[in-house]
């Protein structure tokens with residue numbers, strides 16, 4: 106269609122011949138530019154090619170010198186293949202071009218398969234989400250400086266969430282041979298320094314034998330509880346140079362998993378004694394279940410003691426449909442509390458209220474009985490570093506085991522069995538009856554709370570979550586992420602029962618996790634024939650929305666339902682809270698700050714508050730599209746239809 110006003114003519118030919126600049130000037134100052142045009146020599150549209158250029162463009166290129174022997178990076182691929190790493194989400198870069206080429210041409214782009222990512226943070230987030238479903242780590246490659254700088258927040262989230270990710274950064278170490286210019290900007294003396302404070306281990310191999318040992322060691326360390334990310338710097342020279350033909354051929358060490366650390370037998374016995382003798386023991390779990398078996402063990406312990414379980418949701422630890430499942434407030438009546446892999450024991454037993462008291466720093470209060478005994482099993486006690494404060498506030502514990510909770514549970518269950526005297530069994534059974542009643546009442550209260558404003562528009566967060574559940578409940582679903590603030594409704598209302606029903610949160614609360622982790626988890630679920638659904642907040646998605654391209658490109662099915670409250674709502678609330686503390690109404694500067702946090706709502710004039718509308722019919726259509734196509738094609742294959750393309754539900 107012809108444009109009404111074609112504007113100044115800026116077609117390609119005129120632009121290339123340099124006339125456009127003169128033309129634009131003409132439009133503004135006709136008299137002067139006419140003079141200039143008269144005086145200026147005509148700029149040729151193109152210079153004739155020099156003899157050298159003409160020859161290069163028309164002649165047959167000379168045969169390039171071939172690098173002889175086996176490339177070092179082929180051997181690296183051999184090493185990687187021994188570990189069964191299925192995918193390699195990454196953004197490409199020249200500092201690892203040699204291993205990139207080996208992965209494709211020598212490794213056949215299988216085990217691992219390279220998945221193109223738009224951002225290094227997305228690549229790490231994908232590996233993060235993938236592990237929580239598959240229980241197997243992925244590796245990523247990144248440009249040693251700039252790429253790693255992008256990857257860092259994702260690595261920090263994985264560190265806080267105790268998730269293994271193998272990060273390999275290309276780096277040109279030898280200053281005497283590295284190409285000048287960009288590759289030198291992109292090199293550093295020690296790229297690993299950037300992430301050393303929040304990785305379990307890092308290394309810089311200087312020979313191929315060193316690489317094979319480092320890589321297997323890195324994998325082993327990442328996969329020893331507490332899991333965590335590891336980093337290897339990969340020298341460009343080592344990748345590119347052929348394997349040396351003198352000396353022994355480097356060997357590849359066999360990977361043998363390390364057994365996770367179990368609690369000291371004396372401490373296990375003491376914990377069992379306290380639990381067996383308690384009037385009201387309460388179990389609190391955060392990242393206790395590393396595998397589905399962790400859930401089975403926790404149910405056994407809870408039923409043995411008829412103890413209520415608070416699942417803090419770092420992982421899927423305990424079925425929400427079990428009558429012993431309890432809300433966080435259940436700690437208040439406990440005389441013995443056992444915390445399993447808690448990231449914050451202090452905040453489990455204490456409350457912090459963010460009010461204007463104590464010169465604005467808020468107030469602390471206890472949530473538990475004064476003489477309650479505290480037991481902790483946490484492998485993170487073995488892996489504390491100084492700089493980042495993910496160890497949280499100090500909490501005095503009566504029996505503390507630096508050990509993996511899941512690995513310690515079998516011994517603890519046996520010890521509790523022997524510690525319960527026969528005469529206590531009736532009282533324990535009675536405790537179970539009280540728990541059933543409390544559970545039923547709690548469910549009813551939650552349902553009533555969820556029903557408040559059910560028909561409101563914009564839709565309430567409880568309704569949003571339940572409509573999503575309604576759309577997927579007939580499938581083998583997996584809620585892979587729930588970002589932004591939806592008042593924890595999925596954890597309160599959905600019948601979360603299986604390990605893959607809920608994967609936990611980001612760990613470090615670095616926003617931008619939900620979208621990539623969902624895609625990574627959906628990739629693992631795709632291979633298992635499961636349906637992935639996420640509740641996706643707007644702010645989280647807008648950090649690096651390119652991950653949706655990766656989902657579409659690599660045919661990863663995901664139903665991401667937008668929880669679009671049109672703002673960084675948590676931050677809006679922070680600014681509002683501060684303006685209250687300072688007795689400044691939501692006008693003037695307070696309102697300006699609030700608008701700044703609201704950002705995309707358009708600043709001045711943007712409507713505050715939740716604004717998502719719900720198209721429940723569209724939701725059901727998309728889940729249905731997946732269901733029909735999955736049954737058409739067999740569950741283990743990616744589904745046809747919109748759901749598999751990771752599209753959002755439109756409003």
Ligand SMILES: Cc1ncc(C[n+]2csc(CCOP(=O)(O)OP(=O)(O)O)c2C)c(N)n1
Nearest residue numbers: 589590615616642643644645672673674675
């Ligand atoms: C990388 C990073 N930057 C900034 C923040 C601070 N922050 C916490 S919540 C939040 C808002 C997120 O918005 P959205 O995902 O839309 O969730 P909502 O609060 O609106 O429910 C921000 C910016 C953060 N946690 N991480």
Ligand SMILES: [Mg+2]
Nearest residue numbers: 643644672674
């Ligand atoms: Mg938001």
